[in-house]
Amino acid sequence: MPSKRNKAFMEVALLRAQRMTLYAEPELADPAAIDELVNDNILTKQSNELKYAPSHDILEDWALVKHIRRLRETHHEPEAFYQNIGNKPALRRAFRLWVEDSLRNRAATVFELIRETRQQAFIEPYWADEVLVAILRSDESLIFFEEFKTELLEGQAQFLQRTIHLLRTACKEHQTSHTHKLLYPVGSGWMATLSFIHLYLARLGSLRILITSLLIDWSYSLYKDSERLSTREVGAVKGILFTYLEEIENQEEKAWQEEPLKNRVKSLLDVTFELTEYAKSEVQALLERAIPKPTDRYDYHDKSFYGRIRKMTLSGIYCRPLTKFLPEQVIAMAKATWIKKPRLKTSEHSKNLSPILRILEQQQEEDDYYSFDKNRQFGFENHIDDSPSGIFKTPVYNLLLNHWQRGTDFLLEIVNHCTNYYVKSREARGDEIAEVQLQLLDGQLVNQSGSHVLWQAYRGTVVSSYLLESLLMSLEAYLLKIVEAKTEVSRQNIQLLFDYLLHGSETVAISSVLVSVAIAYPQEVGEAMLPLLGVREFYEWDVHRALDDQINTLALWDDEISFAQTKRHELNELPHRKKYGYGLKGFVLDLQLNLKLFNEAFFSVLDRMWEEADEQDIYWRKTLHEIDARKWQITEHKSELGGFIIEPAYEPTVQKLVDDFLPERESHEQAAVAAIWIGKIYDRKDGAIADYALWSKTFEKYKVNESFNFIHDRPVSLAVIGVRELNQELNIEQRTWCFETITGAINRLIVRTKHRDAYLEDGPPGSIFDRDAALTALPLLLKTTNDLKKRERIIKLLLQALTSFFHRIEMDPLLASLREQLWEADATVANQVWQGLIRFAQLRKSQEKDQWRAYQNEELQKQIEKTESEFIRNVITGEENEAVDFQEIRLVNWHSQVLTRALIMLPFNTEQEDHIKYRKFFIPLFLKGLDKDFEREERIDRRPLIYDDDRISLQKHLQDFFLYCDNENAADIAELLLHRASQILSST
Numbered sequence: 001m002p003s004k005r006n007k008a009f010m011e012v013a014l015l016r017a018q019r020m021t022l023y024a025e026p027e028l029a030d031p032a033a034i035d036e037l038v039n040d041n042i043l044t045k046q047s048n049e050l051k052y053a054p055s056h057d058i059l060e061d062w063a064l065v066k067h068i069r070r071l072r073e074t075h076h077e078p079e080a081f082y083q084n085i086g087n088k089p090a091l092r093r094a095f096r097l098w099v100e101d102s103l104r105n106r107a108a109t110v111f112e113l114i115r116e117t118r119q120q121a122f123i124e125p126y127w128a129d130e131v132l133v134a135i136l137r138s139d140e141s142l143i144f145f146e147e148f149k150t151e152l153l154e155g156q157a158q159f160l161q162r163t164i165h166l167l168r169t170a171c172k173e174h175q176t177s178h179t180h181k182l183l184y185p186v187g188s189g190w191m192a193t194l195s196f197i198h199l200y201l202a203r204l205g206s207l208r209i210l211i212t213s214l215l216i217d218w219s220y221s222l223y224k225d226s227e228r229l230s231t232r233e234v235g236a237v238k239g240i241l242f243t244y245l246e247e248i249e250n251q252e253e254k255a256w257q258e259e260p261l262k263n264r265v266k267s268l269l270d271v272t273f274e275l276t277e278y279a280k281s282e283v284q285a286l287l288e289r290a291i292p293k294p295t296d297r298y299d300y301h302d303k304s305f306y307g308r309i310r311k312m313t314l315s316g317i318y319c320r321p322l323t324k325f326l327p328e329q330v331i332a333m334a335k336a337t338w339i340k341k342p343r344l345k346t347s348e349h350s351k352n353l354s355p356i357l358r359i360l361e362q363q364q365e366e367d368d369y370y371s372f373d374k375n376r377q378f379g380f381e382n383h384i385d386d387s388p389s390g391i392f393k394t395p396v397y398n399l400l401l402n403h404w405q406r407g408t409d410f411l412l413e414i415v416n417h418c419t420n421y422y423v424k425s426r427e428a429r430g431d432e433i434a435e436v437q438l439q440l441l442d443g444q445l446v447n448q449s450g451s452h453v454l455w456q457a458y459r460g461t462v463v464s465s466y467l468l469e470s471l472l473m474s475l476e477a478y479l480l481k482i483v484e485a486k487t488e489v490s491r492q493n494i495q496l497l498f499d500y501l502l503h504g505s506e507t508v509a510i511s512s513v514l515v516s517v518a519i520a521y522p523q524e525v526g527e528a529m530l531p532l533l534g535v536r537e538f539y540e541w542d543v544h545r546a547l548d549d550q551i552n553t554l555a556l557w558d559d560e561i562s563f564a565q566t567k568r569h570e571l572n573e574l575p576h577r578k579k580y581g582y583g584l585k586g587f588v589l590d591l592q593l594n595l596k597l598f599n600e601a602f603f604s605v606l607d608r609m610w611e612e613a614d615e616q617d618i619y620w621r622k623t624l625h626e627i628d629a630r631k632w633q634i635t636e637h638k639s640e641l642g643g644f645i646i647e648p649a650y651e652p653t654v655q656k657l658v659d660d661f662l663p664e665r666e667s668h669e670q671a672a673v674a675a676i677w678i679g680k681i682y683d684r685k686d687g688a689i690a691d692y693a694l695w696s697k698t699f700e701k702y703k704v705n706e707s708f709n710f711i712h713d714r715p716v717s718l719a720v721i722g723v724r725e726l727n728q729e730l731n732i733e734q735r736t737w738c739f740e741t742i743t744g745a746i747n748r749l750i751v752r753t754k755h756r757d758a759y760l761e762d763g764p765p766g767s768i769f770d771r772d773a774a775l776t777a778l779p780l781l782l783k784t785t786n787d788l789k790k791r792e793r794i795i796k797l798l799l800q801a802l803t804s805f806f807h808r809i810e811m812d813p814l815l816a817s818l819r820e821q822l823w824e825a826d827a828t829v830a831n832q833v834w835q836g837l838i839r840f841a842q843l844r845k846s847q848e849k850d851q852w853r854a855y856q857n858e859e860l861q862k863q864i865e866k867t868e869s870e871f872i873r874n875v876i877t878g879e880e881n882e883a884v885d886f887q888e889i890r891l892v893n894w895h896s897q898v899l900t901r902a903l904i905m906l907p908f909n910t911e912q913e914d915h916i917k918y919r920k921f922f923i924p925l926f927l928k929g930l931d932k933d934f935e936r937e938e939r940i941d942r943r944p945l946i947y948d949d950d951r952i953s954l955q956k957h958l959q960d961f962f963l964y965c966d967n968e969n970a971a972d973i974a975e976l977l978l979h980r981a982s983q984i985l986s987s988t
Contacts, residue, residue: 012052023049082124141192327407330395484521716745716770927977
């Protein structure tokens, strides 16, 4: 019976594998043997069918491997052997298992099969690959490399190249580690291959590209189970890696200075940093060689070898293992790279300069020599590329996570340094620097320097140093990570950190971060926040912080870190940012009335502030009344509100001040109500319908208002609602006002960009929300206006806006409105503007060099504006109406930004032949322009052919294009992109 059971099971397993079915019906098996296998739970039976399947995968594998072994014993010729195995997945898996098993017991059999397979050309190539993959995924790969050493190295190491290719493609598996699902290396082939390469690295110079790719793939092992890595494997990686780095550092091999190896240096350094745990001394020595010396004078040079090391070390992305195992070297690198070095006036360098250059160098001694250079004003080197700010721009967040005290001490040192530097700078003279004093819980008094700029720096809503902002954002993110755990340990830790930071801080920039954390988690911070609640200036500064957080939640795109914008947006949207409209003032009142965590202790702080308050300081005494719950009272019942009013009981002098401001307050409240109504109608929310009577009432207020409320008033949005929703009901005066309000606002926005002026207060738009309303209203005006002069004005504004220097964030809604509405409103005008815009690209490129010089040359600026105005006038009058031959467009003499705008304003599903031709022509041209070697011989300067903003704009446009366009248009563009991708792949 055992023999019959064996045969029955083998037949079921083989039939199931060959037929690729869940159950198989045996034809030759003994029924009694089948029944016994079912009763013993070795086979499972399909209900109401005489079909069976193995109960356990391991048993099925055993049967199929046994089948493969018999085939090999009966078919000595490889071709017959492979033909009998077939190509069914289960049998190919069994073949791999047989190879692995044979390596342990009969390795010579496998080696013979490999040689025979490689020698016989008529055998399908994938069988040779199957054998190699089986070996590489097994636990016995080393013996393969020992046996085939000669074959692997001969003929430009073609066999080794194939082996590496199979290792990189077939010896990886999806696994989840550290919340990431990635392809991780599997099998002993990685260790064996790397050991072999290390041993014969001197003979494999032509394989540098392939070997660096292998190292990069292997590095994922460090994320998975680095503790299981063998000493031999790590040693091989270190040997290869540091040999290559030595070649790069010493410039011994020119190949590293050319593409494509030049682009692999950053990846090699990334692998090196990840290997820090195993190569601590080697990485430490590398970092120390890259630390800039005090006498070094150069720009950041992040493309140089040492410059790249510095940039990656100080990046929040690549520094994680460095901050864990080499924190002191990271700190030393940061200090040497960030902190501004004093210029030695008696240096040999200065002696050799001409008199004029020596004077210029002496001018640079002034801290704020460059008015736009915020790094210098805060005591940082001016060459630091740190825009935009965020927690991934510095290693501080990781330093704090891995070594909280070292990280905190370093952060305090840097922030104290830059604050002390800033308060002495010329720039700070207009910032109303204040010296404040905090009384700590132990009674100690500490002094801090502060201003509204330093207070809001952690939010990035004021003009300060991006580096300072990043440091403070990292501190806040770290503290929030601790406190959100809400455990007894986390409470102790956060209170310890509050005390530690307050004792060491000389700047309110740190205190503002602590206030933010306290507002977010008051129950967790507890009485540790008390020292922060006794400073008058904190209440005043935090009102502005809260206001800016209400209207400014912008998260700038980071060209280097794709996910940084998402993280910045998440941090901007944290609930506590906008919970209290008056910031700290609203928080402390809620703390007393609702939370009641430590009222008696806080009342002591309030009493001290009352004692110190000047009797004549009415505004501060008003604030004290508003933040002291003991000064509040219940007044009369208001039936319309359904309850009693609770408000501060001001002392007489303060009450008079409040009464004097009552009309202004009521006006402010009315403006807020009107803004809410306008917003709902403009955005068409909640089924809101425009009411002419309400519109007219607001119009009467706006038309005579000479000073618009920046926060609430939205005259442009009201004008758009009038034209869009109520045009037939408006009288001539109202229609004229709508037209002039919209066009006037657009014109002011355009003028602002010409003069790089951040604010223009001479009329609407008063609110930031009116900006997009103005920019997107031009197609609407064109659609509702028949007056020829007005239409010419609209066309002029269209061309001026499209050729302006609007930031991408401003330009995106404008282009979207043109794409969706302009062609429908008037296709003739749309084409006129579009053709004129393309021709303008050539003019803009010819003036590009002059545009930069015009910042310091008013006459040159006027000449440029005159030339552009004449061009726009000619487009409107028809003098510039010649169709463009797209084949003549070259990026060296046509401006990519203007050409990109011309593409984005086209409708997704346009049927016009010129539009389709332009899209098919421009996209490949744009992609080629991203290659810095493209058209190099025709460039007259070092400016890029494609700017980052253009690349980002086109990237986002293509995402929308494939989402909304029809299948035919999408297929054409997809084919162009795939063709370009294949060209890039073939070149590498």
